[in-house]
Amino acid sequence: MPPTPRDLQALRNDIAEAIRRSDFREWSLRRSYTAADEVLGVVAADRATTRAAALHEAADVIGSEDDCGCGGCDACVLNKRAADLRRMADEITAN
């Protein structure tokens, strides 16, 4: 389940607070929040990469070696679904 905006706001507050209690405590509040936003950006990118990898894995599982091309048999339908999953993965990593 993706985090809600409220979860992300609470996490952002916690990160900024942790920065202000650390060796970076001389940082301004604004700089602490900028750093927290950078951390959240890394987390979001990592989450997207993980999701894309899972979609590729699922595509590999359901895709068939059979490239018959008739469009209606089980192999063709599953190959189309696998292509859909790979397209979704590509869209995630393109953003």
Ligand SMILES: [Zn+2]
């Ligand atoms: Zn076919």
